[in-house]
Amino acid sequence: MSALTKLFAFAALALSTALASAADQPLAVVAAENFYGDLVQQVGGPHVQVTSIMNNPDQDPHLFEASVSTARALSAARLVIYNGMDYDPWMTKLLTAARAQGRAEIVVGRLLGKRSGDNPHLWYDPATMPTVARAIAARLQAVDPAHSADYRRNLDQVLASLAVIGQHVQSLRVRYAGTAVTATEPVFGLMAQALGLTMRNERFQLAVMNNTEPSASDIAAFERDLKSRQVRVLFYNNQASDPSAKRMRTLAQQSGVKVVGISETMPAGRHYQDWMRSQLDQLEKALNH
Numbered sequence: 001m002s003a004l005t006k007l008f009a010f011a012a013l014a015l016s017t018a019l020a021s022a023a024d025q026p027l028a029v030v031a032a033e034n035f036y037g038d039l040v041q042q043v044g045g046p047h048v049q050v051t052s053i054m055n056n057p058d059q060d061p062h063l064f065e066a067s068v069s070t071a072r073a074l075s076a077a078r079l080v081i082y083n084g085m086d087y088d089p090w091m092t093k094l095l096t097a098a099r100a101q102g103r104a105e106i107v108v109g110r111l112l113g114k115r116s117g118d119n120p121h122l123w124y125d126p127a128t129m130p131t132v133a134r135a136i137a138a139r140l141q142a143v144d145p146a147h148s149a150d151y152r153r154n155l156d157q158v159l160a161s162l163a164v165i166g167q168h169v170q171s172l173r174v175r176y177a178g179t180a181v182t183a184t185e186p187v188f189g190l191m192a193q194a195l196g197l198t199m200r201n202e203r204f205q206l207a208v209m210n211n212t213e214p215s216a217s218d219i220a221a222f223e224r225d226l227k228s229r230q231v232r233v234l235f236y237n238n239q240a241s242d243p244s245a246k247r248m249r250t251l252a253q254q255s256g257v258k259v260v261g262i263s264e265t266m267p268a269g270r271h272y273q274d275w276m277r278s279q280l281d282q283l284e285k286a287l288n289h
């Protein structure tokens, strides 16, 4: 073999090795919220590497600001998923600034045909995640057809585990539909609706979510509901520290109304399914009381 032939052979080998390792590299995925990131990880398995931006349940997501590292992660991403509906407006800004060829996007609000002004906490609707999981599998199959069968198999498992949540919701609905409840914020609102619960004091909840002061009459109506035990449960957003919401929690405890703490962002080290199950169990205990 001449020196030149050897050189070509070596170059060809190096090139094919580089291509093979590029193909084995997991796909970079960025999720604005960690519960969507978890779902991508469940569907993608070892073929994806997920970075979730909002992953701290001690932080108010409505007040979140993105950092430089967020922009850097986005520029390398092959798939991006975020809630939309003004829940994560920083994401839209970053994506417009860092345009990339061939980057797949899933905007959950758009996927579900929602409009801005609808309740943005879409992951609390038990109908949402199966639709999102199917969309994730379809995008991953398009970007990475070599592992199509793996994505299909993982999707089936994810859908089966999400169906268990749907059954749990139905069984609670049979027992508790029509029960009056209230909340400091509309975080659990779509789940409460799926459970058939009657949600009271919604104007108060919107004001707190938007970090504005609820009106005097809305506060008075809320206090009346708690003192006269018109409601069985108060859903309290653990993740926001609004003073009027805290006051309502204290009043609920004094009045003997059960408080169920919920969070917007998934606690670290959990899967979406476990997180939902533990919150539904907590609710069931409170309603049984």
Ligand SMILES: [Zn+2]
Residues within 6 Å of the ligand: 062, 121, 185, 187, 209, 264
């Ligand atoms: Zn919220």
